[in-house]
Each structure stands twice: as C-alpha cells, then as structure tokens.
Amino acid sequence: MKKSFIASAIYLVLGLASGVFYREFTKLNEFEAGQYTQLSVVHTHLLTLGFLVFLIVLLLDNAFKISDDWRFKTFFWLYNAGLVLSTSIMVLRGIQSVLGTEVESGAIAGIAGLGHIMLSLALGLLLIILGIKIWAKAEKS
Numbered sequence: 001m002k003k004s005f006i007a008s009a010i011y012l013v014l015g016l017a018s019g020v021f022y023r024e025f026t027k028l029n030e031f032e033a034g035q036y037t038q039l040s041v042v043h044t045h046l047l048t049l050g051f052l053v054f055l056i057v058l059l060l061d062n063a064f065k066i067s068d069d070w071r072f073k074t075f076f077w078l079y080n081a082g083l084v085l086s087t088s089i090m091v092l093r094g095i096q097s098v099l100g101t102e103v104e105s106g107a108i109a110g111i112a113g114l115g116h117i118m119l120s121l122a123l124g125l126l127l128i129i130l131g132i133k134i135w136a137k138a139e140k141s
Helices: 002-028 039-064 072-099 106-140
Strands: none
Touching: 002 039, 002 072, 039 072, 039 106, 072 106
16 A cells, blocks of 8 residues: 555656646747647646556555555556656657657657556556455455
C-alpha cells in the first residue's frame, strides 16, 4: 500500500508541475493562445492516470489486498513505465510544437504506442488480480 500512496503523491506533484510548465513555457515562447500543443493535456494525464488511479488502487488494496497477489508487482511497474513513457513523449511533442520544430517520426509514434500498450496490459492485469480477489472473497462468505 505504501508504494501506491507514494506513486500517487509523485504523480500529483508531477501533474501540478506540468501544468505550471505548460503555462510558463508557452508564455515564455510567445505561443499563440488557442493553438494546440500536447503540453496542454500532460497535466490531466498525470493527474488522472497517475494520481487518481493510484488512489483507487490504494482503496482496492485496502478492501481486497490486491498487493498480496504475486502479479501486483508486474502491474505496478508495467503501469508506471507505460505512463512515464507515454507522458514523456507527450512532453517531447508538446515542446516541439511550441518551438516549431516538430519532426514527423515513426519512432516517436511507435514509442508513444508502446507506452499505451503497456498501460493497457497493466490495466488488464489489474482487472484480473481484482477479479481473482473478488471471487476468492465471495467464496469465503
């Protein structure tokens, strides 16, 4: 449970900091208001997929002891790696668009896709762990 709490707190700080970075970086570079950049959604991704998801995981762990399952460690690290990879690429693309140096690269798209695949696999694994715990609890009662 400690790991989930720490992860949640870290993503809260990163989410808030990325919002400040977006505001200040676009102002500093005189990025025209209303133009889209991926920097504008990094903070919501970090706050939702990081902070809130790990708060929910913390609650699920308290109720169903999901971290006792041997697969939980795989979920935890796969999810974190996927989220960090996905949001890092968003930051890179956002900075490029603000600076006007966007490079169309299959590698960047591929890395972003890999991050999303990792997130999807981790969430599927979390659902499996939760299902096992729910069924085991139902059989006991």
